[in-house]
Amino acid sequence: MNPTNFSYFLIFYVPLYLATHIGLYLLFRKANVKMAWLAFFPVVCYWPWIQLTGRPKAWIFWALLPAADIIIWFSLVIDMMESFGKFKFIEQVTGVLFPFYYYPKLVLDKKVVYLGQSRTPEFRKKYIPTKRGPGREWADAIFFAFIVAYLIRTFQLEPYKIPTSSMEDSMMVGDFLFVSKMNYGPRFPITPIAFPLVHQDLAGAKAYSDLLHLPYMRLPGFQNIKRNDPVVFNVPWDQIDPTDRPVDKMQNYVKRCVGIPGDKLQIKNGILYINDEVAYQAPKMQHNYIIKFKPNAVVPTEEVLTNEYDIYDFGFFDSRTIRVALNNDDLARFKQDFEIENIMQNIAPEKGNFYSPDEGGEFNAIIKVKDSMQLSDDDMRKLGIMYSVPLTSDLRNLLVMMDDQFISPAKFKIVPKIDTIAHKRQLRARGSNAFPDNMDAHPWNKDNFGPLILPKRGESIKITKDNFYIYQRAISIYEGHPSYELRGSTPYMDGKPLENYTFEYDYYWMMGDNRDNSLDSRFWGYVPENHIVGKPLFVFFSIQYRHADRPEPGSDGNEFVKVRWNRLFKGIK
Numbered sequence: 001m002n003p004t005n006f007s008y009f010l011i012f013y014v015p016l017y018l019a020t021h022i023g024l025y026l027l028f029r030k031a032n033v034k035m036a037w038l039a040f041f042p043v044v045c046y047w048p049w050i051q052l053t054g055r056p057k058a059w060i061f062w063a064l065l066p067a068a069d070i071i072i073w074f075s076l077v078i079d080m081m082e083s084f085g086k087f088k089f090i091e092q093v094t095g096v097l098f099p100f101y102y103y104p105k106l107v108l109d110k111k112v113v114y115l116g117q118s119r120t121p122e123f124r125k126k127y128i129p130t131k132r133g134p135g136r137e138w139a140d141a142i143f144f145a146f147i148v149a150y151l152i153r154t155f156q157l158e159p160y161k162i163p164t165s166s167m168e169d170s171m172m173v174g175d176f177l178f179v180s181k182m183n184y185g186p187r188f189p190i191t192p193i194a195f196p197l198v199h200q201d202l203a204g205a206k207a208y209s210d211l212l213h214l215p216y217m218r219l220p221g222f223q224n225i226k227r228n229d230p231v232v233f234n235v236p237w238d239q240i241d242p243t244d245r246p247v248d249k250m251q252n253y254v255k256r257c258v259g260i261p262g263d264k265l266q267i268k269n270g271i272l273y274i275n276d277e278v279a280y281q282a283p284k285m286q287h288n289y290i291i292k293f294k295p296n297a298v299v300p301t302e303e304v305l306t307n308e309y310d311i312y313d314f315g316f317f318d319s320r321t322i323r324v325a326l327n328n329d330d331l332a333r334f335k336q337d338f339e340i341e342n343i344m345q346n347i348a349p350e351k352g353n354f355y356s357p358d359e360g361g362e363f364n365a366i367i368k369v370k371d372s373m374q375l376s377d378d379d380m381r382k383l384g385i386m387y388s389v390p391l392t393s394d395l396r397n398l399l400v401m402m403d404d405q406f407i408s409p410a411k412f413k414i415v416p417k418i419d420t421i422a423h424k425r426q427l428r429a430r431g432s433n434a435f436p437d438n439m440d441a442h443p444w445n446k447d448n449f450g451p452l453i454l455p456k457r458g459e460s461i462k463i464t465k466d467n468f469y470i471y472q473r474a475i476s477i478y479e480g481h482p483s484y485e486l487r488g489s490t491p492y493m494d495g496k497p498l499e500n501y502t503f504e505y506d507y508y509w510m511m512g513d514n515r516d517n518s519l520d521s522r523f524w525g526y527v528p529e530n531h532i533v534g535k536p537l538f539v540f541f542s543i544q545y546r547h548a549d550r551p552e553p554g555s556d557g558n559e560f561v562k563v564r565w566n567r568l569f570k571g572i573k
Contacts, residue, residue, distance in 0.1 A: 013188070015218060016100045021045070028052060030107060031114040037298050037302035043565040044071065066156045066182065074148050074353035081261040082118035087128070089139055096147060099176055155186040158240065158534065160252065162198040165312040166512035166519065167254060167282035169327055170230070171536070173312050173544040175567065177231045177254075183535040185221030188277025189532075190214055190248040194314035198357060200249050209250055215246070216530040225508060225532065228280045231257045232571050233510065234531040236478070237524040247530055254536060255520050256282065259509030267522070267571025270347045270515065283573075285327075286325040288313075288346040288516035289402065290386045293320045295377065297339035307561055309333075313517045317361065317387040327516050344403065345515060348447040352439065353432050355399070363389070366424050367398045367405050374418040382406075382414055398423065424547040436469040446522050454502040454526065463498050465489040471501070478528045505529045542567035 021040050028036035033048045036408065046063045050056070064070045074096065081095045084106055092125075094102045106112045116123045155521035157272040162175040171177070181187070194208035201207055225231060234250035259265045264275050270287065272279040293299050294472070298571055299320060305311045315327035323346065327332065334340070348364075367388075369375060384403025402421075405411055405453050412418045427439045436445040444450065452470050455461065463471065468486045475493070478486040482492045491498040507526035512518025521527065542564035 005292050005545045006305075008219060012214070013036075013404055019100035019102060023107055024049075026104055026107040027084070031083065041498050043069070045253075046076065048053070049076045049080065052114075052117070053083055054119035054123070055079065062451065066180075067152050070151045070156065071148055074144065074151075078144075079118045080337045082127070083123075084112050084541075085115050085127075086112075089099055089136060089143075093143060096143075123286040127172045146196050153197060154181070154189060156181055157538075160254065160536065162254065164515050165325070165517060167230070167256070168286055168312065168325065169330075170256070170282055170513045170573065171254065171539075172310065172542065172544075172564070172567070173538045174545050174564070176537045176541040177572065178534050178538060178540055179533040179534040182401055183222050184225055184532055185218045185534070187530070188214060188217040188219075188557070190216060191246045194249075197369070198246065199252065208246070209247070211530040213246060225257055227257065227260050227274070228282075229257045229537050230254060231508070231510065232533040232536055233508075233527050234533060235524070236527060236531055237475075250531070250534060253519075255510035255512050255518070257482045257508050258511045259454050259521075261454050261508070262453055262459070263454045263509070265449075265454060265509055266451035267447060270345070270447040272511070283511045284327045284329075284513060286313075286327045286330075286514040286516070288325050289331065289342045290317075290321065290323050290324055290346055291334065291338075291340055292342045292386055294341045295320070296341040297341075302340065303546065307544075310544060312545075313514060316513050323385045325514050341381060342384060342386065343502065344401075347412075349425055350444040350448050351443040351445075352425050352427040355426050355427040356429050356432070357399070361387075361389075361401075363399045364404060365400050365402055365421050366391070367400055367402075367421050369398070369417055370419045371396070375415070375417060379415045379417060383412060385419075432520050436472060438469040441466075441469055444522075449522055451554070453507070454509055457506045457529070460500045460502045463491045463501050465491065474503070474505075474507060474528070475501060477532075478526075536572040538572060539567050542570075 013161070024045065025036055025039035028039055028048050031052050033052045035048050038048050039045045043063055046060055050059055055076065059072050063072045069521065077096050077099070078092050081092045086092060086095065086106075097227040115127060118124070118127075158179045158181065160177045160179045162173055162177065163172050165173050190213060191208045192214060193212050195202050198207040208342070232252055232254045234247055235253045236250070257273060258276055258279055266273045297320075299322070300309070304316075305314050305324070309330065311324060311326070311330065315323045317323065319475050320341075349364070354364050356362050367375075375385075384405045386401045387476055388398045388400040391399055406414075407421045409421075433439055434446060434449055435444070436442060452467075453461065455474055456472065461467075461471065464556050465486060467559050472484060475481050481493055483495065484491070484498070484561060486492070493501070506529040508529070510523045510527050511520045511522065544564050546559050
């Protein structure tokens with residue numbers, strides 16, 4: 001990604017950088033170090049620094065490695081403080097946290113002189129003759145650990161655990177990832193006053209302060225976000241925990257970026273189209289299937305699904321019918337391993353949602369059976385009925401999920417017992433309404449969605465009553481224009497009619513590879529660039545879980561099964 005909010009970058013970061021490195025240059029000069037002018041250049045400034053402190057020259061090569069460079073920087077700052085006679089803990093803390101202030105202060109203080117290379121035995125024998133007390137040793141160790149870990153986590157690498165199955169099988173529940181902040185450019189903390197190494201909460205309280213909010217700033221990265229990259233980001237609107245938080249303290253999610261700024265996006269019958277072409281299909285992409293097993297056939301138990309198939313998204317409708325998320329390989333394995341009567345991919349209707357009474361399962365039709373008749377198992381098989389709920393005690397009226405083609409009178413005549421079959425739909429369903437959650441104007445769902453154009457920074461889009469709600473969240477919330485409103489059929493902003501709007505951010509579209517079990521952009525819309533956290537690199541550890549029968553209070557409901565050794569150091573694709 002390109003550096004953003006460049007004016008803020010110039011106002012806030014550049015003066016601090018210049019003050020720090022001018023001070024560093026003058027300290028090098030004060031110590032008579034050769035090539036002091038290298039102080040103004042990242043990384044190579046370590047070369048005169050190493051000479052000043054007496055550290056091994058090989059450190060210049062270690063400084064090229066992420067994480068190692070921060071440890072080296074921290075060590076060199078402490079060493080330099082000692083080389084100029086600053087041995088007190090508070091002096092060294094000030095040198096680490098406020099170099100833009102402390103370096104120039106040391107330069108201007110005529111009493112501060114260069115004592116020599118602080119890492120040589122002669123220096124330490126002369127100026128640090130006695131061992132520091134245990135209090136100082138612990139303070140140094142804790143401070144070092146916190147600062148180094150904080151800087152690495154904030155600007156370079158952060159561990160992340162996959163908590164849900166929304167990216168199965170590309171990333172699995174129990175995978176521990178390393179996420180690179182550098183690929184897309186490290187983002188400066190928006191809420192800098194926070195408890196180190198804690199994201200949102202600590203012991204039930206906020207782990208950050210709202211006293212200071214900095215503007216969004218991001219350094220240049222190694223690359224821009226490409227279409228189909230897996231990306232870690234702050235979810236713009238957490239439907240599970242809708243607590244109002246600053247951007248950088250919102251919940252971290254990981255999804256696949258299927259659309260980049262300027263793309264046209266549409267979903268038809270569960271198939272994603274980008275710029276009117278079928279989009280990339282992840283090799284392990286999953287979809288929900290309703291599977292009905294033959295009478296008296298073996299039905300996989302919850303333990304078999306989790307332990308043997310490593311599957312987490314499933315539900316049982318009755319003793320013979322389950323809903324389960326499968327990729328193509330797992331689907332083929334199921335067909336081989338079990339006696340199956342019928343399989344239906346669970347695709348949402350063309351508009352709105354399937355009927356869901358009390359949010360307890362989905363149904364697509366209601367059947368009325370002729371007087372004194374009941375449907376047999378064979379009748380249900382012919383109609384492709386996957387599961388049913390009787391609405392009357394005589395079983396003449398049934399709420400069903402069935403093969404949609406047999407809802408037509410010309411089709412259901414194959415079962416003479418049927419009086420009528422009618423579609424059962426609802427426009428709105430709690431938790432299932434698709435973005436922009438205005439079902440009257442846009443009756444979309446997870447499988448039939450769009451089209452829409454993803455906003456691109458610097459480009460103008462004509463705003464009309466037809467697309468007003470599509471861009472409402474981006475303009476009013478992310479870009480800070482709460483006066484954006486629709487009066488009759490005319491969009492307004494700042495009290496004036498709005499014809500065109502030029503976007504300030506790039507916007508991305510994120511979707512899970514477990515397509516039917518993912519809270520993603522289909523439900524909360526675009527992800528602004530200031531919500532981007534980083535790029536997942538590889539799995540450094542992985543644990544397989546199973547659902548606990550009796551989970552401990554406060555736990556996530558999972559129990560350890562085994563370590564997935566085959567996933568260790570597996571790259572993320």
